[in-house]
Every structure is written in C-alpha cells, then in structure tokens.
Amino acid sequence: MIDHMGVTVRDLQAAKAFYDAAFAPLGICVVMSVTAEETGGSAHYGYGATADRRDIQAGKPSLWITEGGTATGPMHLALVAADRAQVDGFHAAALAAGGTDNGAPGVRPHYHPNYYAAFVLDPDGRNVEAVCHKPA
Structure with a gap:
C-alpha cells in the first residue's frame, strides 16, 4: 500500500x-x-x-x-498504483473530492525512467501521491 x-x-x-x-x-x-x-x-x-x-x-x-x-505540508505520503490508469484515476478523483493539484499525472524521469505519478494536496495541505513504477 x-x-x-x-x-x-x-x-x-x-x-x-x-x-x-x-x-x-x-x-x-x-x-x-x-x-x-x-x-x-x-x-x-x-x-x-x-x-x-x-x-x-x-x-x-x-x-x-x-x-x-509549507507548500506541500508537513508530510508526504505516496501510495502504490498497479498501473498508470490508476494514477490518472487517483488524480481525477482527488481533485473532484476537493483536493488541490500539486502535479498532474506524468513521468518524473529525475526519479527513474518509469516513475509515473500524480500529486495532490489534501484539505490540510499534505502532499499525497499515487505512483506506478512499471513501464507504460
């Protein structure tokens, strides 16, 4: 998880x-x-x-x-996604639920070539991420 x-x-x-x-x-x-x-x-x-x-x-x-x-709050939590579609779904659902975009779904090659993630701030300003490490 x-x-x-x-x-x-x-x-x-x-x-x-x-x-x-x-x-x-x-x-x-x-x-x-x-x-x-x-x-x-x-x-x-x-x-x-x-x-x-x-x-x-x-x-x-x-x-x-x-x-x-404090741009991303006092804590960052990243959750494992099974695939890139789950990352996209997490981002859309979190925004619909009142979260604030902190990084749209996409590859972050500075972490590694297959690092596909999305970031949202929760209502308290914490940075919550969904990440998939698998290739496209």
Missing part, C-alpha cells in the same frame, strides 16, 4: 547528518538525492536499504526528507 513517505525538516543538512548517523547501524542510507532545480521546489534526500539488507529492497528510497516550506 505505502510506497514511500516524506517529512519536512527545518534544516535539511542538519537533518541529513542526524539520519545518516541514526540509520547507519540499521543498514539504511541516502540512496537518492534530488535537487531543487529538478523538482521545481525543494531539495530532497531519499533513504533506503544498503545491499547487505536482504529483508528490504536495496536502493529504493522509502523515506524522504525535504527542507522547509
């Missing part, structure tokens, strides 16, 4: 230093970073398992930290 989550932090570099140290004993580290230029907003660090963690998919970011701002 949940693909990944994101939390907003006050100081991205201080939070990264904390999570790097706290997660190291767990075999969890930054597996992806995305710049503010790539997102059109804030920079992000994505944490996931190292290759030696056999119980968690290595290399896939599951927790993202993002600096500041």
